[in-house]
Amino acid sequence: MSVYIVMLGPPGAGKGTQAEIVSKKLGLAHISSGAIFRENIKNQTELGILVKDILERGDLVPDDATQAMIEERLGRPDCEKGALLDGFPRTPTQAQAMDDMLANLGGQVDAVPYIQVPEEELVKRLSGRWTCRAEGHIFHESFNPPKQPGICDIDGSELYQRDDDTRETVQRRIRVYLEQTAPLIDHYRQQGKLIEIDGNQLIESVTAELLAALPKPEAQ
Numbered sequence: 001m002s003v004y005i006v007m008l009g010p011p012g013a014g015k016g017t018q019a020e021i022v023s024k025k026l027g028l029a030h031i032s033s034g035a036i037f038r039e040n041i042k043n044q045t046e047l048g049i050l051v052k053d054i055l056e057r058g059d060l061v062p063d064d065a066t067q068a069m070i071e072e073r074l075g076r077p078d079c080e081k082g083a084l085l086d087g088f089p090r091t092p093t094q095a096q097a098m099d100d101m102l103a104n105l106g107g108q109v110d111a112v113p114y115i116q117v118p119e120e121e122l123v124k125r126l127s128g129r130w131t132c133r134a135e136g137h138i139f140h141e142s143f144n145p146p147k148q149p150g151i152c153d154i155d156g157s158e159l160y161q162r163d164d165d166t167r168e169t170v171q172r173r174i175r176v177y178l179e180q181t182a183p184l185i186d187h188y189r190q191q192g193k194l195i196e197i198d199g200n201q202l203i204e205s206v207t208a209e210l211l212a213a214l215p216k217p218e219a220q
Contacts, residue, residue: 002080003214026216066088067098130150137155
């Protein structure tokens, strides 16, 4: 039987990192909605051209376009054992569409790990990032501070903070995610598929907790 997992978690929770690690450990395709958008845009597919125009206007990609790209991706050979989805679905409506897609493939969403981290820790992780003007080298006030404040260790250029790395912007991103995702979390909790994971620990510990809780695909 194929296994389909939907990974949830707010910005800074480590969802993307864990999705990459866990998908490899379980032998599942890692399907990121952002990566699918980029792939279709790069390959200039019909959907990619549509999405590029929408994103350049600053609008949200309609559900039907996103779902069409996800459905095409799920039909590829590397999804034979199943897939781990990262970034889709985002709403109960998309979750229903996901159920319909998987039903056509003879499967269903088997588990929904939700990586939880206290909001203040998320803000700490996401804010305080400083970027080198010359080459884009990344430093962090708490986790990777430069030897000299405001100066890149590597090329000596000025470090600056991008608008989306400020504390206020980060707090807003987290609030928006939690508000938008709350109905989806309730949706999967009511189905008995939500698995709450403590993300406020070492990466290796989070991985171990995920692997212990998630179903494994059968050998093909």
